Every structure is written in C-alpha cells, then in structure tokens.
C-alpha cells in the first residue's frame with residue numbers, strides 16, 4: 269500500500285516506521301525540516317524494550333512530492349489538522365482513505381471541511397511513542413496495545429483493508445462500530461491525567477495518590493460521563509471512574525504529553541480534550557463548569573508563557 273504519514277512526529281513515526289518495515293511504500297511528510305533531513309540521511313531509528321532498528325521511508329516537507337497515495341494517516345496535533353489537510357488535497361483521489369488516530373474529539377469535523385465523509389476513517393489507539401530527537405523515536409507502550417478503526421461514512425471495506433495492512437505490520441488493529449465509545453473512554457483518561465498533571469506538574473501516580481485532588485478528578489469524570497451518556501454512549505460514572513483508576517495504576521510513572529507541552533511552552537490539545545467535552549455538553553444541554561475551568565486554566569498558562577522562566 270502507498271501511504272503518506274502527515275505529521276511524522278512521535279506517533280506518525282511509530283505507525284509509519286512499522287508500516288515501512290513490513291514492506292509498504294511509506295512517505296513521511298512533516299514541516300520539521302531537521303527531522304526530515306535526518307530520516308533522509310540516516311533513516312528513522314526506532315528504539316524499544318525489545319531492541320532497536322532502523323527503517324528507511326521516503327521523507328519530505330511537501331506532500332505533493334509523494335504523488336497520489338492509497339492512505340493518508342493524519343498524526344499532527346489537532347490544532348494543525350486544518351493546515352495539514354490543506355497541504356494534502358492534491359495527493360488524494362477518489363480511492364484515497366484518510367485515517368485520523370489523533371486524540372480527543374473534533375478532528376473528523378475538521379477533515380470533513382476538505383473531503384467527503386466517505387473518504388474518512390477514524391480510530392483510537394492505545395499505543396504510545398516518544399520523539400527523542402530528529403530521526404529517532406522510543407516506542408514507549410507497555411504490552412501490545414490496540415488500535416480500533418471505523419469508517420466515518422460507509423466504506424467498511426477500506427477500514428478492513430487498512431486493518432489488514434496494519435496487522436501485517438504488527439499493529440494489532442480491529443474494525444468496530446464502537447470507536448466513538450472507545451474515544452469517550454480515552455477522553456476520560458486524557459481530560460483528567462493530561463490536564464491536571466500538566467496544571468500541577470505531577471506524574472499520574474503523584475496525582476492519583478494526592479487525596480486533595482480526588483474531588484477534582486471525580487467532578488471532571490462525572491461531567492464527562494453525563495455528557496457521554498446524553499450523547500448516547502454507555503459510560504456510567506462508576507465505569508468511567510474504574511477505567512480512569514485502572515489506567516492510572518498502569519501509568520503511575522508516566523508524565524502525560526501535555527505536561528511536556530507546558531514544560532516546553534507549546535500549544536496544547538486542550539480544545540480537543542476538555543474543550544470538546546464543554547462543546548458537546550452545550551449541545552446536549554449538560555453543564556460542564558469543571559471542564560470549562562480546566563480549559564480556562566490551560567489557556568491562561570498557554571497565553572502567559574512569556575512571563576514564566
């Protein structure tokens with residue numbers, strides 16, 4: 269399969285690297301020139317607990333250089349989706365599928381502004397990856413991890429075809445009708461751990477061990493559960509909380525990516541996480557004051573970086 273990875277950072281490099289290793293024609297497209305140069309010169313070094321290896325995908329800063337592709341995998345941060353979509357329109361034809369595995373809610377709606385829904389696949393992955401520097405990633409997920417995908421329109425055969433290619437590459441993938449349910453479950457995790465670990469500068473374990481933070485996590489989760497339930501998903505509070513605590517125990521030592529974003533004074537994906545809960549809450553008529561406050565606090569941090577050492 270001919271595949272373009274748009275946004276070849278931590279996750280794009282993980283998926284793109286494994287897909288390249290299993291024999292697909294993979295193009296890495298990224299605006300980060302130094303990373304693209306490193307991949308062109310030395311390939312992509314993929315490090316992990318089971319050993320390191322190097323893959324040699326094609327790499328470019330201009331999507332048009334790749335020419336028409338069968339599959340686009342969008343792995344930019346949500347606030348770059350619009351700009352990224354603008355840059356890929358001339359490598360898409362009638363049979364191209366565009367897959368987003370980005371976190372949170374809202375990316376499908378942005379992609380839909382550019383292409384017909386029938387081209388779009390969306391999904392959720394429990395795999396994780398860290399970018400160590402130009403041309404180098406660390407595959408940080410413990411265990412196997414799973415990716416679920418679904419067509420936004422009716423092209424189930426596209427989803428199955430992509431799933432087959434992913435499984436051949438060792439990316440354990442299933443096609444399901446329940447991706448949105450999985451996305452909401454992951455949203456519970458990200459809206460609590462990403463946001464509050466970032467605001468407080470704590471690891472996941474430090475946050476959940478702090479008795480004083482419990483009421484915050486409870487209130488945030490209650491709101492997400494209420495909004496998800498009103499939107500038709502099966503996410504009663506007790507299940508959402510159980511899931512949050514289970515993931516928290518597994519990820520005790522982890523500093524979520526928003527902690528690193530805040531540390532490096534970068535824009536965060538808050539609009540696609542707690543911000544998306546607030547938007548959906550408004551649609552469903554469910555108040556979300558705690559999530560709204562979390563958004564305000566992160567946005568205040570983002571807009572006052574220049575005052576901080």
Ligand code: NAD
Nearest residue numbers: 275277278279298299300343344348351352370371396397
């Ligand atoms: P990242 O910052 O490592 O990578 C994003 C890449 O996109 C960067 O290399 C950046 O240069 C590039 N980019 C920005 N604008 C671009 C454009 N217009 N065209 C092409 N490239 C562009 O981010 P990441 O951690 O890989 O996360 C990507 C998405 O996956 C996010 O939605 C994130 O929430 C989600 N996610 C991340 C993880 C993880 O473990 N890192 C796990 C699951 C999901």
